[in-house]
Amino acid sequence: MMNIPSFYLEPANYAADFPDLHYLRTEVFVVEQGIAPEIEFDDLDRDCRHLIARDAARRPIGCGRLSPTGRIGRMAVLPAWRRQKVGESLLRGLIELAGNLGLSEVTAHAQIAALGFYRRYGFQTVGAEFLEAGIPHTAIRLTIAAPAPMSRQSEDAPESSVPAIRLQTPEAAAEAALALVQQARRLLCIYSRNLDSRLYSQKPLVEALKQFALRNQRGAEVRIIVQEPEAIRGQQLPLIDLAQRLPSYIAIRAAVEAEDLNFRPAFIANDNGGYLFQLQSDRYDGHWSPNLPAQNRQLSEEFERVWQRARICSEFRALAL
Incomplete structure (x- = not known):
């Protein structure tokens, strides 16, 4: 079946959307994976660009962030929404955001269990495995081309996203x-x-x-x-x-x-x-x-x-x- 689940992405304002971001990452990383809250929530959060996925009722179901240097991280999707392209949409959205910011490369520290997911989108491993927050990881990176305009997209299209x-x-x-x-x-x-x-x-x-x-x-x-x-x-x-x-x-x-x-x-x-x-x-x-x-x-x-x-x-x- 063609899969267009009833969710959408939107840029997240860290201050305004912090409760939703905190909820998602607490559920996935702190509760599910046992990562300490003081490790999960760091000072870099305020400097990052964040995306959030919401269902049709505007409830948060997934999120991710992009650092100023192009590192993708904190990709979290609630269990009920996995295997429904939420993670894929978040990843593609963050890569697109990086391209729009003029970055030529994005990197990440990928959990070994999720490495196949990133490889499907062209990421390559860099160096040996290591432990981060007690979980096996590896460094990955992806070279991205300069962003091309969307097909038939007008140059005078609105710049500011409008929430659904x-x-x-x-x-x-x-x-x-x-x-x-x-x-x-x-x-x-x-x-x-x-x-x-x-x-x-x-x-x-x-x-x-x-x-x-x-x-x-x-x-x-x-x-x-x-x-x-x-x-x-x-x-x-x-x-x-x-x-x-x-x-x-x-x-x-x-x-x-x-x-x-x-x-x-x-x-x-x-x-x-x-x-x-x-x-x-x-x-x-x-x-x-x-x-x-x-x-x-x-x-x-x-x-x-x-x-x-x-x-x-x-x-x-x-x-x-």
Whole structure:
């Protein structure tokens, strides 16, 4: 099953988010691994950049930090959230942060038990094993390239991340979707089971999609992946009508792989850092942000992977559905 768990990353302010960071690291390192609190919490914390992972209810589930010299550390994920890509997202987020700060290399002291995890992302060991806080470690490092701009990311995209906002109603989801379309630059990605009419038949949203497609002379593109095209064919959906009238701008593909068809959430991601995530495609409990790059990147990359293996919905090119 395609794995986009219901969590997101955000930068953590050490002072404001200290209770959450303290909770996570106490649970994982002090309680679970038996590391002394005076070792776990050091003076370097205040000088580091921190990332925190939160679930859909904004509860902290994981964290990590990056020192001014590029050392990644204090990677902690609660047991219930392991093997759900939280650690992967934190690591990638910290590496990206280092690149954005102009660092050419990141290092870490990796626990031997977690060495395979780091090696999957290109880290190499440096020197012999050693004990740190009574646990076997080894030094690792990764050379990172200069950061490349995200695909189709606008140079005037908002700089400040906006914490995720909880969604609970169709009305709130419709307002968020409209904002994402209006803020998009040249690319908008939609992943939906059957283009729920409560969202995608809203006139303001369809009109915004039309204007988005037509206002960008350099070539705007709306990419849509659906899981149940047969359920859409019998409906009179304004979005499908628009796609038929603007086939050069709006492309629709159908998921074909079992793991993609079994994926239950739905989401929207634009090329300006914004996203909307529904925990289930037929419900509106979820979260969104006009600019939260870490979560946007996660969804955009998953969308691209599915897009490449999805089939073109040629049936939606015909006027008679």
